[in-house]
Amino acid sequence: MIKAVIRVIGRRLMAIVPVFAIVTILVFGALRILPVDPAQMSLPPSATIQQVEEKREQMGLNKPIWEQYAIWFKRAVAGDLGESAQYRMPTSSVVFERLPATIELVICSLILAVFVGTVGGILLFSARGTPFESVGMTLTSAVMALPDFLLALLFILLFGVLLPIFPVNGRLDPGLQVPAQTGFLLLDSLLTGDIGIFASALRHIALPVMALGLAFSPTIVRVLHSSLINTYQQSYIRQARLRGLSDREILFGQALKNAILPVVILVGTQFGSLFGGTLLVEMIFSFPGLGNLMVKAMQTADLSVIMAIALIYCATTLIFNSLADAAAYLLNPKLRTG
C-alpha cells in the first residue's frame, strides 16, 4: 500500500518537468517583452550608456532570447539560480531566506481554513432545515465574495486600528531576535524555549493567517455541507439508522469519512490559489516572505529572483496536489483495492 501511495505521488510529480518548462518559458518571455531593462535597473541612475551597454553584454542580454533562456536553464538545472540584481547575492540564498516565513504562513492558514471549514460545514449541515442554515449560507456567500486581500484590510481596520489587539506588520516585535535554526519562527522559538518570542510571532502572524485562512474556509464549509447532504441520501445511511445507530454515530462513524473526500480534493486543487494569495497579503502586512520579495523583485525587474519564486510556487502547488491525491486514494477503498 505504501508503495502504491508512492507511485501515486510519483506519477503526479512527473508532471513537474513539463510544468516547470512551460512556466519558466512564459515568465522569461514576459519579462523580456516588458519595456524594462534589467541592466539599467541594476546600475545607479548616473551610469553612462556605455556602462549600461557593458552590463548588458555581461548579463547576456544581447543574445537572442531563446539562447538566454537556454543559458538560464542550464545553470538552473545545475543548481545555480543566478545572482539577484537587487541584492547582489546569490538568488538562492535570497529566496531561501524568505521561504520559511511564507511556508509558516501558508501552513497556519491551511490549518485554520480546514479547521474552521470542517467545523463550520458540520454545524451548517446539522442546522439543515432551520433558519440557521440560511443564515450560514448567506454568511459564507458573503465571505466567499470577499477576496483575501480585502479581508486582510478589513482585519487591519478591525483588529489593528479600531481594536488594536494584533500588530499589523512584520513577523516579530522590533528588537526581538531568534537565533535562526529552521527559519520557522514559531518552531524556532519553541525549540529555544523562548515563550516571549513565540507569543510575539504568533500575534504577528495572526492577522495574515486569518485573512488567508478565513477567505478559504467558506468554500470548504459549502463543499462539506453539500457533500454531507449528498451522503445522507445514500441508502447505507438509512440502513445504519435502521440498525438503531444514533445521529452522532451516523455523522461521525458513517457519513463523515465519505463526505470528506470532496473537501480533500478541493484543498488539493485550491492550494495553489492559497499560496498565490500570500503575495498580496504579505505585502499588506509587510510580512517578510516570498510574496513580498516577489513584489520587490518585480519592481526592480530582478529576473533571476522572479524566476526562482515562480519555480517555488509551481513546485509547492504540485507537491501539494499530489499529497491530496494520495490522501484521496487512501480514503477511497475502491481505488486502493480494485
Place this chain on the structure above:
Amino acid sequence: MTERNILHIRDLDISLGTGDKILNGVDLAIAPGKILGVIGESGAGKSMIGSAIADTLPVGLAISRGSIEFDGLTLTDMTAKTRRDLLGRDIGFIPQEPMTALNPTLTIGQQVGRHLARIGIGSARKREQRAIELFTEVGLNRPGELLKNYTHQLSGGMLQRVLIAMAFASNPRLVIADEPTTALDVTVQLKVIDLIAKMREAHNTSVLFITHDLQLAAEVCDDVAVLYAGQIVERGEARSIINEPRHPYSRCLNLATPNLAGPKTRLMILPKAMPSPLERTAMAGCKFTPRCPIAGDLCIGTPPPLSEISAGHRSACHWPERTETITPPPLKADDENTVLGADLVMKATGLGKAYRQHDWLGRVRRVEALRGLDFEVREREFVGIVGESGSGKSTLTKLIVGLEDITAGVLDVVGMDRATTPRERFFDRVQLVFQDPQSALNPRRRIGSLVTQSLECRGSGLSASARKQLAKDLLAKVMLPPDMIDRFPDQLSGGQKQRVNIARALCSNPRLLIADEIVSGLDVSVQAQILELLRELRKQASFSLLLISHDLAVVRHICDRTLVMYRGEIVEQGPVEDIFTNPQHAYTKKLVAAARGNSGLYADATEQEAENEAF
C-alpha cells in the same frame, strides 16, 4: 388462547399534510415465528408500513390514526429514543439494494463489528468470533477474509447475506425485509429467500416480507396481505390467496404475471392506473372500481368492508365469489404462429469482444466480454436473450448498435457488415429501447416532437401538420390517446413513458428493435400492457425483436427463440418452449430451476456468487 402477536398493526392511517391518505385503515398481525407477505404494486404503500414501524416516515407524512404494537409494547406511544433502541436489537431490517446498503469506505468487519458492539458484545475478539459464526451460518465462505473486504469486492448476493447476518445477529423478534431480492440476479434470488426462511426458523423470528412478486410470496410466506391504494384488499393464508384469490385485484395480478409453465395465455390487462392519494380521497366506494372487470353500481358509492369469507381469509369486495369468473383473454389464432420472413436481419459468426482495461495505476489487462457468438435473427423473429448480470448481454447490444468496436468475428446487421459500415448507415434500421423509460426522453420536449424526433436528423421535409399526424398515428400504435402529443414526459406514468419510447423507436420503421430490460422495474400490470403491446405490434409491423431480459417467463411469453448467455458465451439456443421445458446446459437448468421457484436448495454462497466476487 393463542400466543401474543409479535406485530399488531391496528387501523393504521398514514396521511399527508393535506389529509390525503397513504395508508388507510391497515390491520395486520404476525404471530411469533411466522412470515407475513405484503404484496402490491408500486405506490400501494408497502414500504410505508416498514417506515412506520421504524419511525422513519418521510418528512410530511405522519401516522394520523391507529396504533402499532410490537411484542406487547405500543410503539406509537413511545419516545423516539426508546423506539430507536429497539432497532437493530429487537427489530432487524433487510434492505432492497444490498449493493448500496453498506458503507463503501468501511470494511465489512468494521460495520459488522460496530453493530455487534451496539448489541452488547464487549470485546473485539468476541465480536470477530461472533461475526465469523454468523457468516458461516448464512453460508458465506472464508468469513475471516470477508471481514477485511470492502463492499465493492463482494457480489450483491454475498452482501445480502452479510446484511441478513447482521439483521439476525441479535436474535430479533421481528425482521422486516423490503423487496430483499428485487436487485439480485435470478439465480441468487431464491437462495436468498431460502436463507431468510431458514434464518427465521433458526432464530424463531417473525418476518414482514414486502414484495411485488406474487409467486415469491407464495413460496415463502405463511400469510399474505394484498395492498391496493393504501388499503388491504385481501388477507389470509398464502396458498389460498395465490391459488384461489377472492378479490378481483389479486386475481388480476395473478393473471397479469407471465408464467414459465402451463398453457400460454394472453396476459390480463388492467385498464388505467392505481389512484393517487389525492384521487383516493375523492372516491367514496371501492378504490378498485375504475379498473375492476366485475365492478357493479354498488361499488361506486359503498366501500366494501374487509370481511371474512372463510376461516382466516378476508376480502374487501362486495362479490368475492365472482372473482373466479375473471379469466384471461384467450390467445388468438395469430398470436403465436407468426410467419417469419426468409431474410436474416442479423447474423453473428464467431463474434467476440475483448476490452483492454487500465486500472488506476495504468496497468493493462485484457477482459474478454464476449467469446465466439454464433447466432441468427430472422425477419419478424422475436428472440430473447437471457443470462445474469455480467454475462455479456449489454456488451452485445453495444456491438450491434456500434457503440463498441468488434474485436473478433463478423457481425452482419440488416445486410451490412457492422465492423466496416459507418454508424449512420444503420440509423433507422436498428432502434434501441432502454430499461429506464425516463432517461431517453428530454423532459423539455413534448411527446409529439419526441416520438418523431428521428425525422429531424434525416431531414424528411415533412410539414408540421403531417408530422403531427404521424405522431398521433405512432401513439395510436402503442395505444396512447392522440391528445398526448402535447404533454411533457413528466406528465406520464412509467408505463406510458415506455410506450412513448417504443413509439419513438417505431417512427423510422426499423428492421430490428433491441429492447434492453424494457419491462424490468415496471409493475406487473404495466409489464403486461407492454408485453401484449409488443405482441400486437408484431402482427402489424414487420420488425424483429431482440428482447434482453433476466425474466425467463417474460421471454417465454412473447419470444420465438431464446439465447442463453453465460460468462460471455452463448451456452444454449433454440425455440423457447424447448429450452424451458428441456434445458440441456447446466447453467440453463439452474436458471430454469431458479425461475420455477423450486431451487429448494439452501447451499452456501454458490460458485456463481464466489465468481462474481472475483470480478
